[in-house]
Amino acid sequence: MTTLKDIMTKDLTTVGSQATIKDVAQKMKQGDIGNVLLMDGDKLAGIVTDRDLVIRAVADGQDSSAPVSSFATKDVFTMPSSTDVSAAAKAMAEKQLRRLPVTDGDTGKVVGIVSLADLSNRTDGNADKKALEGISKPN
Secondary structure, three states, X not given: OOEHHHHOEOOOOEEEOOOEHXXXXXXXXXXXXXXXXXXXXXXXXXXXXXXXXXXXXXXXXOOOOOEHHHOOEOOOOOEEOOOEHHHHHHHHHHHOOOEEEEEOOOOOOEEEEEEHHHHXXXXXXXXXXXXXXXXXXXX
8 A cells, every 4th residue: 555655745845924925936936846835833834835826916916025824725634644645636636635735643743745746656556637637627
């Protein structure tokens, strides 16, 4: 059984609640990534995606010095690292998630993140197709 721990990206990019839109955009550019985790100490407080920045901030004319916490998705769905990849893909499809923060089952601390690309590039099955089918359905 392949679990999230086997395929997750462990090198997380995070910011604190005082980070600005510009801070997050620069981290995304430097890391060539599309998401940054918003942390309150060791606790996950939200996730900011490149789409969040464009739709929630730039499109509304927000200043780049505005706190990114105002544009983050707050109630972030997570799964433990011991979760089977197919179960995670199903959950991502149902919840229409392109990125899934992964937690340590004992502490709840964020230890990684799984994206659609991880499902596609790091698994043998069709988990990526299952997830993408659900994500692509209109609400």
